[in-house]
Structures are given as C-alpha cells and as structure tokens.
Amino acid sequence: MHVPHNLEEEPFVHSNLSISGTLTTMPELPEVETVARDLQRWVAGATITDATISWDRTIRHPQPPDRFAAEISGATIARVTRRAKTVLLHLADGRVMTVALRMTGALIVAEPGTPEDPYARVVFALEDGRELRYRDVRKFGRIGLWPGGGLRSVGAGSGARSKRIAEGARTYRIGEVFSGHGPEPLLRGFTAERFAERLSRRTAKLKTLLLDQSFIAGVGNIYADEALWRARLHPLQTADTLDARDVRRLHRFIRQVLREGIVNRGASFSDYVGADGEPGANAERLAVYRRTEQPCHRCGNRIERIVVGQRSTHFCPRCQREPVASSAT
DNA sequence: ACGCCTACCTGCTTGC
DNA sequence: TGCAAGCAGGTAGGCG
Numbered sequence: 001m002h003v004p005h006n007l008e009e010e011p012f013v014h015s016n017l018s019i020s021g022t023l024t025t026m027p028e029l030p031e032v033e034t035v036a037r038d039l040q041r042w043v044a045g046a047t048i049t050d051a052t053i054s055w056d057r058t059i060r061h062p063q064p065p066d067r068f069a070a071e072i073s074g075a076t077i078a079r080v081t082r083r084a085k086t087v088l089l090h091l092a093d094g095r096v097m098t099v100a101l102r103m104t105g106a107l108i109v110a111e112p113g114t115p116e117d118p119y120a121r122v123v124f125a126l127e128d129g130r131e132l133r134y135r136d137v138r139k140f141g142r143i144g145l146w147p148g149g150g151l152r153s154v155g156a157g158s159g160a161r162s163k164r165i166a167e168g169a170r171t172y173r174i175g176e177v178f179s180g181h182g183p184e185p186l187l188r189g190f191t192a193e194r195f196a197e198r199l200s201r202r203t204a205k206l207k208t209l210l211l212d213q214s215f216i217a218g219v220g221n222i223y224a225d226e227a228l229w230r231a232r233l234h235p236l237q238t239a240d241t242l243d244a245r246d247v248r249r250l251h252r253f254i255r256q257v258l259r260e261g262i263v264n265r266g267a268s269f270s271d272y273v274g275a276d277g278e279p280g281a282n283a284e285r286l287a288v289y290r291r292t293e294q295p296c297h298r299c300g301n302r303i304e305r306i307v308v309g310q311r312s313t314h315f316c317p318r319c320q321r322e323p324v325a326s327s328a329t
Numbered sequence: 330a331c332g333c334c335t336a337c338c339t340g341c342t343t344g345c
Numbered sequence: 346t347g348c349a350a351g352c353a354g355g356t357a358g359g360c361g
Contacts, residue, residue, distance in 0.1 A: 027355090057337090085355080100355085102354085102355050103339095103354055103355060104338090104340095119339095137339060138338045138339050138354095139337080139338050139339075140337065140355065142356095203332095204332070208332080211354095220354080220355070221355085309333075309334095310333090310335090311353095312354085
C-alpha cells in the first residue's frame with residue numbers, strides 16, 4: 001500500500017487534523033470528509049488485529065469497553081465514509097465502527113516505530129504492522145461498533161432526537177448512533193426549496209439552527225459564521241423571517257464554504273500549517289471567525305463577537321444587518 | 330416539539 | 346513567577 005512520504009517525515013501527521021503548533025482542529029464536515037478520504041486511501045483493506053483502550057469512555061454503546069477489543073479484533077476495514085461529522089469504518093463483515101471526533105479527535109495512521117502518543121485513547125494494531133490511532137486531547141470523542149445489516153431509524157422525519165434505532169430485535173436510542181441528523185448539505189437532495197421549507201417552520205435564530213445537527217448535518221461554529229457572513233445574514237435573525245432570496249443565498253453559501261473546506265483539505269479556516277510548511281493562505285479565507293475587532297473584508301467595519309447559544313459568534317454588523325422587528329402588519 | 334442549559338474534558342491564555 | 350479563573354465548542358440529555 002502506498003504510504004505518503006510525509007508520514008515518514010512527520011510520524012504524527014496523518015492529515016491536516018494534526019496541526020503543528022496550537023491544536024485547534026474543530027472537525028466539521030470538511031475536516032471529517034478529509035479524514036474519511038485519507039483513511040479510505042490508507043487503511044481500506046487493512047485488518048485490525050488488536051485494540052488497546054486507554055480511556056474507557058471513548059468506547060460507547062453497544063459494546064462495553066472490555067468487550068470491544070475482542071469484538072473488533074480480526075475485522076477488516078472494507079471502506080471508510082462519512083455521515084455528518086462522524087467517520088464510518090465499514091467492516092468487511094458488515095458491521096460499522098463509528099468515530100465521532102467531537103472537538104479534538106483525530107485518526108492517525110502511524111508507521112511502525114512511531115513514538116507513542118500520550119493522547120492516543122484507542123490504538124488499533126493493524127496486521128501490516130502499522131497502527132490506527134484515535135487521538136483525542138479532550139476526550140469528548142466517541143467510538144461505537146454497530147451490528148451489520150444496516151441501522152435504520154424508527155420513524156422518519158426531522159426532530160428525531162428522541163426516536164430510536166432498530167437493528168434486528170434490538171433498538172437503540174438514536175443518539176447512541178446518530179444524533180438524528182438532518183440532511184447532508186452537499187448531497188443533490190439538499191435543494192434550496194427543501195431548505196426553504198425546513199427554515200419556514202422554525203423560529204430559532206439562524207446561528208442556532210445551523211449548529212443544530214438535526215436541522216442540517218455537518219455545519220459547526222466556524223462554517224456557520226462564515227456562511228452567514230457570505231450570505232449577509234445576521235446570526236440573530238430568525239429562520240421564519242427569511243425571504244426567498246435570503247434562503248437561496250444562505251443555501252448557496254453553506255454549500256460553498258463546505259465545498260471550499262473540502263478542497264482545502266479541511267484546512268480553510270484553521271490555523272493549519274501544512275507539512276510542506278506552506279504559510280497560511282488560509283488567513284485570507286477567514287472572513288469573520290475569530291476576527292473580532294478586525295476589519296471586515298467587504299466593508300472595513302469592525303467584526304463583532306457576540307454569544308449565541310453559548311457559542312462565540314462573529315459577524316460584521318454593517319454587512320449583516322439585523323432586520324428591524326416589524327410591529328406593524 | 331422546541332429552545333435553553335449544563336456536563337463532559339484539557340490546554341492555552343489572561344489577570345491578579 | 347505562580348496560580349486560578351476564563352475560554353474554546355460538539356453534543357447528549359435534562360428541563361420548562
């Protein structure tokens with residue numbers, strides 16, 4: 001199997017999710033997509049011979065941690081894909097291992113002889129001598145191992161937070177598998193019309209909604225702020241007040257920032273420095289996120305930071321006007 | 330059903 | 346310099 005040359009030079013760097021310097025990965029859809037594509041290239045076909053768990057809580061349902069290693073040993077990774085912000089490792093026997101990276105999770109392919117990583121919470125030994133390491137400084141991430149046959153949600157529709165998942169005779173709370181994810185924004189089925197229809201039924205603030213995974217899958221704090229800036233929409237504006245043009249802009253720019261993120265290997269809005277040491281053309285791309293008090297690239301006005309739903313939110317108060325509440329009819 | 334709040338975690342930054 | 350508080354944010358789950 002081809003091994004990228006930079007693996008040899010930088011053992012800990014498997015993808016852009018390993019960052020030299022400050023580790024602020026914040027994996028959102030483009031970052032997770034990048035990880036899945038890299039793993040598909042590097043470990044599809046590999047067989048797991050053992051798993052070492054150093055933080056039990058990383059392993060979640062349905063297997064208790066002490067059975068996980070035995071369950072996964074001997075499995076061959078057939079295919080690696082992504083759903084929302086979760087990496088899916090499809091095993092040859094039909095089971096699926098899910099890896100939710102949350103805040104600081106990373107999947108790293110380590111060549112034999114690579115120094116131990118103190119933040120590796122789960123290490124999968126591969127038959128060929130390499131290791132697939134799940135690294136997670138803050139321990140928020142979760143790994144699950146699910147039965148084959150395909151998990152399906154019981155009852156379709158949005159707001160699936162409390163619904164259950166059926167697999168054969170057993171059912172799981174949907175949160176144990178997926179958090180009732182909304183549509184994948186980059187799929188063809190996610191049309192402006194469908195988006196408009198979903199938005200029209202909601203009275204929540206735009207920022208809150210974009211972060212709601214049951215409303216739209218894969219958008220996190222960075223891409224939400226960036227998409228709203230491009231669409232010139234105020235983060236506090238409520239969804240049901242958007243007109244048709246607003247919706248089309250928001251739809252287009254959500255997809256645009258996510259696609260650009262993937263093209264840039266998920267690095268477009270992080271302070272990533274590539275293995276080639278290429279300096280940040282990324283700073284140019286970052287329009288508002290963490291640019292508090294700095295000039296707006298469009299109008300020069302100072303970027304403002306507010307807190308929405310306990311999350312920092314960055315926007316340009318001149319480009320992104322909050323609509324005046326209409327008290328009249 | 331929806332929106333809001335807290336807990337989960339650790340490392341870095343800030344303030345005294 | 347040392348220490349504590351504040352901050353970062355994805356998401357499960359509880360509450361009103």
